[in-house]
Amino acid sequence: MSTEATGNGALLAASNLVAGYVPGVDILRGCNLELHRGEIVGVIGPNGAGKSTLVKAIFGQVEVRSGAVTFEGDDITSASPHQLVARGMGYVPQVANVFPTLSVTENLEMGLYLQPKAFDRRMADIRPLFPRLSERLKQRAGSLSGGERQMLAMARALMMEPSVLLLDEPSAGLSPAFQDQVFERVHEINDAGVSIVMVEQNARRCLQIADRAYVLDQGGNAYSGAGSELLHDPKVVELYLGTLARAK
Amino acid sequence: MPRRRRISALLLLAGAMALWPAAAYAGDDGGGTDNGENGENGENGEEEPAPTTTLPMGVAAITGTMPPSGVDPIEGVEFTVETADGQEIGSAETDVDGVWSVVVPGPGAYRVEIDPETLPDGVDLTDPDRTEAQVTVFEGRPARVLFAVGDIGGDRPTFLERLAQNTANGVKFGLIIAMAAVGLSLIFGTTGLINFAHGELVTFGAVVAWFLNARGPQWQLFLAGFVAVMITGLLGATLERGVFRPLRARQVGLFQMFVITIGLALLMRHAILIWYGGLRHSYADYQGQTRWDLGPVSITPRDLTIVCGSIIVLVAIATMLQRTRIGKAMRAVSDNPELSEASGIDVQRVVLVVWVMGAGLAALGGILLGAVVAVDWQMGSRLLLLMFAAVILGGLGTAYGAMVGGLIVGLVTEISTIWVSPSLKIVFALAALVLALLVRPQGILGRKERIG
Numbered sequence: 001m002s003t004e005a006t007g008n009g010a011l012l013a014a015s016n017l018v019a020g021y022v023p024g025v026d027i028l029r030g031c032n033l034e035l036h037r038g039e040i041v042g043v044i045g046p047n048g049a050g051k052s053t054l055v056k057a058i059f060g061q062v063e064v065r066s067g068a069v070t071f072e073g074d075d076i077t078s079a080s081p082h083q084l085v086a087r088g089m090g091y092v093p094q095v096a097n098v099f100p101t102l103s104v105t106e107n108l109e110m111g112l113y114l115q116p117k118a119f120d121r122r123m124a125d126i127r128p129l130f131p132r133l134s135e136r137l138k139q140r141a142g143s144l145s146g147g148e149r150q151m152l153a154m155a156r157a158l159m160m161e162p163s164v165l166l167l168d169e170p171s172a173g174l175s176p177a178f179q180d181q182v183f184e185r186v187h188e189i190n191d192a193g194v195s196i197v198m199v200e201q202n203a204r205r206c207l208q209i210a211d212r213a214y215v216l217d218q219g220g221n222a223y224s225g226a227g228s229e230l231l232h233d234p235k236v237v238e239l240y241l242g243t244l245a246r247a248k
Numbered sequence: 249m250p251r252r253r254r255i256s257a258l259l260l261l262a263g264a265m266a267l268w269p270a271a272a273y274a275g276d277d278g279g280g281t282d283n284g285e286n287g288e289n290g291e292n293g294e295e296e297p298a299p300t301t302t303l304p305m306g307v308a309a310i311t312g313t314m315p316p317s318g319v320d321p322i323e324g325v326e327f328t329v330e331t332a333d334g335q336e337i338g339s340a341e342t343d344v345d346g347v348w349s350v351v352v353p354g355p356g357a358y359r360v361e362i363d364p365e366t367l368p369d370g371v372d373l374t375d376p377d378r379t380e381a382q383v384t385v386f387e388g389r390p391a392r393v394l395f396a397v398g399d400i401g402g403d404r405p406t407f408l409e410r411l412a413q414n415t416a417n418g419v420k421f422g423l424i425i426a427m428a429a430v431g432l433s434l435i436f437g438t439t440g441l442i443n444f445a446h447g448e449l450v451t452f453g454a455v456v457a458w459f460l461n462a463r464g465p466q467w468q469l470f471l472a473g474f475v476a477v478m479i480t481g482l483l484g485a486t487l488e489r490g491v492f493r494p495l496r497a498r499q500v501g502l503f504q505m506f507v508i509t510i511g512l513a514l515l516m517r518h519a520i521l522i523w524y525g526g527l528r529h530s531y532a533d534y535q536g537q538t539r540w541d542l543g544p545v546s547i548t549p550r551d552l553t554i555v556c557g558s559i560i561v562l563v564a565i566a567t568m569l570q571r572t573r574i575g576k577a578m579r580a581v582s583d584n585p586e587l588s589e590a591s592g593i594d595v596q597r598v599v600l601v602v603w604v605m606g607a608g609l610a611a612l613g614g615i616l617l618g619a620v621v622a623v624d625w626q627m628g629s630r631l632l633l634l635m636f637a638a639v640i641l642g643g644l645g646t647a648y649g650a651m652v653g654g655l656i657v658g659l660v661t662e663i664s665t666i667w668v669s670p671s672l673k674i675v676f677a678l679a680a681l682v683l684a685l686l687v688r689p690q691g692i693l694g695r696k697e698r699i700g
Contacts (some may be wrong), residue, residue: 061586085592093590096664099583102576110580116573160592
């Protein structure tokens, strides 16, 4: 149900992805996604729709059984995550997204593992984006709060100056104040020139900042379109945004 | 975390299995050949280095030195050897080196009697009533019989002197355990694998060094040890590339891999037995050194070098983990392999480096243990239980935990020998482990995660 033809100058494109964890059980059953340069693309849908699996499949963390992923025109379907990082893709998992026994600085160093020499330069770029982390550079990441960890995880993924950032539910489990901060950060990162794929539970907030969004259901694309359109599309509201959207 | 708890239970099971060869060995020591009383107070709880001499096939002999320490040898002391039923076989006097020996007709039980009249004036047996000793002779190596003499061994040490001496021994032993256990802990941390064959890497290193030092090219021990560490590191890389990486790639479960390591341990242990044999040997260098008295503690230059060298190696490892890129990557992979991969770290390569380093350190531990005690085909599997205890005590998966745990295990085992038989010392390491885990379930340096 993709609205655009694949390979159409897209920075990142997934076409007809079939993927899963357990042999014989497909979580994604022919899923499509396109990301153009400079965009924020949201991925929303009910629990178990395959949102997280989609970004993991793109990032090479889940076995892709058929379909293809292209990045800057090249097929990256079977590439390993560290190769994708080298090519300019960043990924922030939903849980376990920092190294708890490493210090904040060391976490950021690991983000720049492939280019250790660029550390000071990248730190100068990153620090203004995440002022709270700058105060905690020597602290163990395991002692940070959930919100601080999310900031650190994003900062870590940005160290390599990726052209694409994949965010898996960045606001999950955070207090409303911290959720606001996360979405603000995502916006700033995008303004700095990073294209973003963001999986979100908080569909309403996600659609507010996304240029376009995909609504997944049962491993396939149900709807897609501009964020503001989907936000007010009665079908989407009824099926996936539910009471939360209607209440507002 | 339930996963961690299950793994702890598994490790305890592994430890219990490791105890089996240890217990078998303790029994062997009880019926061993050193029937004379050990007048030395230094090596409390450690096995005597076995004599390196071997005899031609079919020849059996009994030998000994006077005094047992070999320091200030006494010439002209007479020993008589009889069969168990009182038939005299022969007698001998100690030579200028204080050494005597009597050839006996074959393996079996014999009685050795010392003639106290032949001792020089002013030298008396520690126990004047004990002029006889029972000894069992085996084929192929001389049985040693030692009688302690009083005024050479000095006064019986006070409690504090023994405490100081055993603490020194415990530090030495603990550093060796720590070194061998770092790899066990790092391999577990980075891959989740409980490597039951880690003890065999210890044995392998010690045996290869023995071959290079005392048999084959007869290199000096430092060179032989260095080459043995390299070869064992290579073996570690081979195991990772040839066995464990393919198993991980096929998503074989951790329990299945654990069982595979048990099989691997048995295979390696018996391959070593076939090649090396069942006897204990010592290295050609640094044997029979005179002890230096450092305050209340006496230590041979060799052991002092081992202690200092081990500390340097462990500090170097800690610095490597803390400061270098690969060291930080090892800690990162221990924390979270998937996130490491997502950060651009080549996790497979880091694991390979961990295997090479861990196997090399295990070999180094084995070589040092071989220099202090002796090399034999079961030395590593006997050490495995203590390594597991050290790793769990210190906190699973962290190299620092293995270091701290190793030191504590070494100290507890050695200090316990002040009160109880050395053959029970391993029990005390496990008792310390249980007590420590009751207080701190995650281990001494293990950390609880902050949630949220």
